[in-house]
Amino acid sequence: MKPSIPKGTRDFGPREVNRRNYLFDTIRKVFVKYGFQPIETPSMEDLSTLTGKYGDEGDQLLFKVLNNGDFLRKADQEALEAKDSAALVSSISKRGMRYDLTVPFARFVVMHQNDIPFPFKRYQMQPVWRADRPQKGRYQEFVQCDVDVVGSDSLMNEAELVQIYDEVFRDLNLPVTIKVNNRKVLAGIADAAGIADQFMDMTIAIDKLDKIGMEGVKDELRKRNISESAIDTIEQILQVTTLDELKPFFSDSEIGKKGINELETFHHYFDTYEATNTVSFDVTLARGLNYYTGCIFEVQAEGVKMGSIGGGGRYDDLTGVFGMQGTSGVGVSFGFDRIYDCLEELQLWPADSAERLKLLFLAFDPASHTYAFRCLNQVRAAGINAELYPDPVKMKKQMKYANNRNAEYVVIIGSNEMASGQLALKHMATGEQTEYTLDQIINKLIDNS
RNA sequence: GUGGUUGUAGCUCAGUUGGUUAGAGCGCUGGAUUGUGGUUCCAGAGGUCGCCGGUUCAAAUCCGGUCUUCCACCCCA
Numbered sequence: 074m075k076p077s078i079p080k081g082t083r084d085f086g087p088r089e090v091n092r093r094n095y096l097f098d099t100i101r102k103v104f105v106k107y108g109f110q111p112i113e114t115p116s117m118e119d120l121s122t123l124t125g126k127y128g129d130e131g132d133q134l135l136f137k138v139l140n141n142g143d144f145l146r147k148a149d150q151e152a153l154e155a156k157d158s159a160a161l162v163s164s165i166s167k168r169g170m171r172y173d174l175t176v177p178f179a180r181f182v183v184m185h186q187n188d189i190p191f192p193f194k195r196y197q198m199q200p201v202w203r204a205d206r207p208q209k210g211r212y213q214e215f216v217q218c219d220v221d222v223v224g225s226d227s228l229m230n231e232a233e234l235v236q237i238y239d240e241v242f243r244d245l246n247l248p249v250t251i252k253v254n255n256r257k258v259l260a261g262i263a264d265a266a267g268i269a270d271q272f273m274d275m276t277i278a279i280d281k282l283d284k285i286g287m288e289g290v291k292d293e294l295r296k297r298n299i300s301e302s303a304i305d306t307i308e309q310i311l312q313v314t315t316l317d318e319l320k321p322f323f324s325d326s327e328i329g330k331k332g333i334n335e336l337e338t339f340h341h342y343f344d345t346y347e348a349t350n351t352v353s354f355d356v357t358l359a360r361g362l363n364y365y366t367g368c369i370f371e372v373q374a375e376g377v378k379m380g381s382i383g384g385g386g387r388y389d390d391l392t393g394v395f396g397m398q399g400t401s402g403v404g405v406s407f408g409f410d411r412i413y414d415c416l417e418e419l420q421l422w423p424a425d426s427a428e429r430l431k432l433l434f435l436a437f438d439p440a441s442h443t444y445a446f447r448c449l450n451q452v453r454a455a456g457i458n459a460e461l462y463p464d465p466v467k468m469k470k471q472m473k474y475a476n477n478r479n480a481e482y483v484v485i486i487g488s489n490e491m492a493s494g495q496l497a498l499k500h501m502a503t504g505e506q507t508e509y510t511l512d513q514i515i516n517k518l519i520d521n522s
Numbered sequence: 523g524u525g526g527u528u529g530u531a532g533c534u535c536a537g538u539u540g541g542u543u544a545g546a547g548c549g550c551u552g553g554a555u556u557g558u559g560g561u562u563c564c565a566g567a568g569g570u571c572g573c574c575g576g577u578u579c580a581a582a583u584c585c586g587g588u589c590u591u592c593c594a595c596c597c598c599a
Contacts, residue, residue: 075572075573077572077589077590080589080590080591128597130523130596130597130598131597131598133523134523134597134598173599201599203597203598203599205597205598206523206524206596207590207591207592208591208592208593208594209591209592209593210599211597211598211599212599215599216599217599360598361597361598372599379599380598380599381598381599382599383599384598384599406599407599408598408599409599410599411599412599435558437557437558438557467556468557468558468559469555469558469559471558471559472558472559472560473559473560474559475559476559476560483558483559485557485558487557488557489557497557497558499558499559501559501560504558504559504560506558
């Protein structure tokens, strides 16, 4: 048979994995510096944990795991008869692949509430799965790196999370824009326009401003049955670029005022930090997931055509659905694979991101091959990563392997070297070759590593 | 989920209105060079033309289906 892998999934070779590890390490280092602790959760969750958390579209994108055994016999026979897939699902699938890391985290917090300290600061870097139609930067299996704080209402957390964004992308040399808004400000806009009941329709429309422009947004609002007078108000508000300009619109909206107040408090903390990247208030930022209730964030890479590479915000009561009321959380997510794609496109990989082979031994004949093997063990005992070409074949072939492995040094051993104990150490990049004893070689490689 | 797009050697791609044995560059293997890689020269291997079916004397080429890729929606990381 011809081998293949499912759509939207990828294999990663040594080159990719080395680079992915560099990216993991860079992100993790910042998470740890800010005091976050790692957790991991299973790839599968009970389907009941996942369904209904991401809206109707999200539910459709959930990968469901078929029950084992004779699942059709136990299936809902009515639904089966009627070919009603939606109704059938719950009787033939009790598990699903996780869709993000936030909902499993909420489940984790509730299940382990007696074992974890609050506020609980956790990070998590694991794959998630979505049955989306793949495109560039859009996969069915991809990794998210999440940091969340649960059990603290302080806006200091928001400030720290944006700092984490800034530091990670600074360390990666990837210039980004971090957009900040607040869900309560959006509610205030709906208030000001007198359409509080059409809040969702309004946010969906204005979220598209970047893409379809002001006229497009107005059309979209009309399509969603929003009145002309409300559209006028919304249009005026969308021109706003600072919090102060926004205030007059919210004179009668308590929630709007609260939103502005939260953003001001956020800045009170955040402005003490010197950011490398652009951090800007953006009234049009809405973000889809409906569980956000406070500040919201989104990260856009500069100079790459790519969807958002990160997003997050505050949710006042995410653990509520699992029976733990009144616990607030705030968190942000890094779109690992999209960031990888950006770094790839902009060629931002550090030169040493690949774990290169330090030293490769090459031998001319069987006798020197065994001799080289003894040398190899001494070198490894000193902690230097090294290999011996497994057979004393033609030197050209062995040298070629050294090139392919990107070996930094080779040591060539034949009868002469065995007799004198002086080994030829060759630096592959320069071609320079000098004779040393094995001890000298070990010292030299330890020094410059 | 809707509409479109793509698929030919390991990789990047040619391939005429349907017409002999499907090509190139790079890579790979061997040799020039019996103790030294990246350059050069020579030779060689490697393809069920994504898959299944149809039309035809004849299909990489036309038609249908399917899978995959990418794009626009939708949504999002």
